[in-house]
Amino acid sequence: MTSPRPADTFPTPEHDHAECIDAALTHAEDTCRRLGLRFTPIRRRVLELIWQNHEPVGAYDLLDQLSRDGRRAMPPTVYRALEFLVAAGLVHRLATLNAFVGCAHPDHAHQGQFLICRNCRRVVEMESPKVGRSLKREAEALGFSIEEQSIELTGLCPDCSSEAH
């Protein structure tokens, strides 16, 4: 068994993705137990589907996949599961894509910065305290107090850059 991929880098093609999924689900179980939240089958399944790869997935894609499971899911079902997972810090919503991606650092509260490859669509969640601090300081200088941040950077990941696009 290969080691799990490190957070904050683009996953190699060889990484053991089954382990990513497993780690995400296990962590979700723990988190929910700890917080007294119910990790129901639908919520579990949606999280599992989101983690099928490192690309963001749309709510209606999830819906299709749930339907293929046999259960006839309707939009509210998916959106409720997503709302729960986002609130629990297990999933992030990418505003620029209207899509959802598994949280890479679910073990602590944070609001990261997302690197989104426009070619392969993979996403990495970066956590730069420096950027966070600068933003906070400069916003405060204008009298603004930040409550939520959405930082999404689109470009080319290392693998796609080297292929000359």
Next chain:
Amino acid sequence: MTSPRPADTFPTPEHDHAECIDAALTHAEDTCRRLGLRFTPIRRRVLELIWQNHEPVGAYDLLDQLSRDGRRAMPPTVYRALEFLVAAGLVHRLATLNAFVGCAHPDHAHQGQFLICRNCRRVVEMESPKVGRSLKREAEALGFSIEEQSIELTGLCPDCSSEAH
């Protein structure tokens, strides 16, 4: 006549907003002339509507207002005008709100950071070279090259903070 508001701060209630609108329209004319772009009546009117205040406005709000003008506008009309204005750097799209706001620094290429007040909905465009540099540096350290950035910070503006929400 009062002086135009400085960029990068929340506008005071007393600022001469007619001057904001006028400056935006005049600048747009100049820019389009300089770049050989056509600043048609629809584009002009949409920009004017966007600048009616410092709050982001949705495409369908603009549509309603255009209809009240007398012209029977359909969604593509508005979206085309918006697409043009965004491409020309005269308007920004806020992904977290699906809404559009006038560009406060239209005289040079840039990708700023938006401070969005959740209470009064006003938006200010901040330009922090420091944040931009940090992000670029840290993304490059991961081998990622940034092409577009979307940075949207939601919270309370100075005026709304002081009112204790």
Next chain:
DNA sequence: CGCGCGGTGGTATAATATAACAATCGTCAC
């Protein structure tokens, strides 16, 4: 038991955005 509450199922619809094609307008070559 009976009540309340969180979760889910299901219908309908809202809100945002684009595809595709026709009609019109501007400009420039001739």
Next chain:
DNA sequence: GTGACGATTGTTATATTATACCACCGCGCG
């Protein structure tokens, strides 16, 4: 002028994303 061409706008239809609303179920608790 006028014909050709590209850019802009008009129009219809539809795609995509998201939510409102109500009914039902299962379960813990008084």
